[in-house]
Amino acid sequence: MARAISTRRKLTFTAIGWLVGFVIFFPILWTVITSFKTEGEAIASPPHFLFFDWTLDSYAEVQSRSNYLKHVMNSVIISFGSTFIALLIAIPAAWAMAFSPTKRTKDILMWMLSTKMLPPVGVLVPIYLLYRDWGLLDTRLGLVIVLTMINLPIIVWMLYTYFKEIPGEILEASRMDGASLAKEIIYVLTPMAVPGIASTLLLNIILAWNEAFWTLNLTAANAAPLTAFIASYSSPEGLFWAKLSAASTLAIAPILILGWFSQRQLVRGLTFGAVK
């Protein structure tokens, strides 16, 4: 039952809400604004908030100086590639766990969750040495493999919670009608599972895009995705804030938009279905 809410109360919360939202969002807003400044404007004190000559120079310079697009492509290939491969491995597994569960299914799921709790530094040294010996350091393939493996548990869990909601009777009915296992998956399960698969895909692309342990440790100039490329702006010599801002704005804008669309899946995916 909706209660009558006084206008004054609503206006008060509007003011507080927007103020808080502005403060939390400010670092991002400030990055976007700074990306349209010259380097001189960027460090002006007191800061110029809106009244300055807006320019796209920083964006042009980021590209011409460092082949920015190559790093964008690396990010795209690594995040999309690892997510797709992990999905291909995870869909059959999650299907099996959701529709023919055994006594051990729960244990396997918990074990998968536990692999996620393994701190990456626990395996940093061997992975680094193996990659060095196999020539996988600073390659896109190497990162696709690592990110596939670290996101696989989350993907299995998410898919499992989505598949669990599909009534098993429908699958049994199709089985009674003589559908083979392959047909069952392609024609019956997939259409019903597509929304869940899509949300899983979305969330994991976001996670892979922003992953910043393995991308920083296993790449150099060649395969560096945006996380690693932007880290190179941490060098102390010179203040290149406008260029840093331009590179950052482009790196976070697409994923921010995807993220805004996926906020509900985010809760579900990152809590392993514990909060819906």
Add this chain to the structure above:
Amino acid sequence: MATLQTRSAARLMMSPAVLLLFAWMIVPLAMTLYFSFLRYNLLMPGMEEWAGTLNYHYFLTDPAFGTALLNTLLLVGGVLLITLAGGTLLALLLDQPFFGQGIVRLLVIAPFFVMPTVSALVWKNMLMHPVYGIFAWIARSLGLQPVDWLNNLPLFSVTMIVAWQWLPFATLILLTALQSLDEEQKEAAEMDGAGPISRFVYIVLPHLARAMTVVVLIETIFLLSVFAEILVTTNGGPGNESTNITYLVYAQALLQFDVGGASAGGIVAVILANLVAIFLIRLIGKNLEA
């Protein structure tokens, strides 16, 4: 009803995921364990020899370890405290009807989607810079002395940056839980004369307990491994003031090329993470049953 045929098919479909994850977990972990008992430095190839527990001895008695352990606990604890308290307040705020609620919600969750290197560098330069940063400007405008955040308060600064990134996560989960609270329960309590504070303490807070447990569990797992934020802002310094366990192991492995020592550190990190994980999984298990 699973038939024999579907059961074996199920096993077949599960095996790639299980085997791959198993290999991914067990092979490198076994190698780390093995290396941790070797004297093995990349700068001296071919000189590997059995070292027994010497690496552990060095790692655990190194004063840097104590500092890093304390820093890790302070970082995880600080971020948990800020995100739980802040997240609860934000969730309560976003649960109120007001104009533009949907947009404010988007603004509040935005930091979660910013890649760690970007948020760390933006905070380090444009907000926390002692001369040109926004914080310095605010301090000067108020007639105060600007603070050199990352040099004088390195761990606190890193905590702030990481908390900013994780605040949206806590908010979203607590908000989701809040919205599943039965409205009639609150109304009944209100009619019985419960004020806003006692309604919060006796109805809302117990309802949020499970969601808070989930937030603590998941954030802890991720926060134990904070790395990029430290790498691009302070490099663990000054000295070891903002070095956590993850960063310490990284430095030993890829900056000092001490494979044996870093492996021992890695195993210590795994044990610490497991202590937390077991404790937290029990906690969440209890909560799930309730």
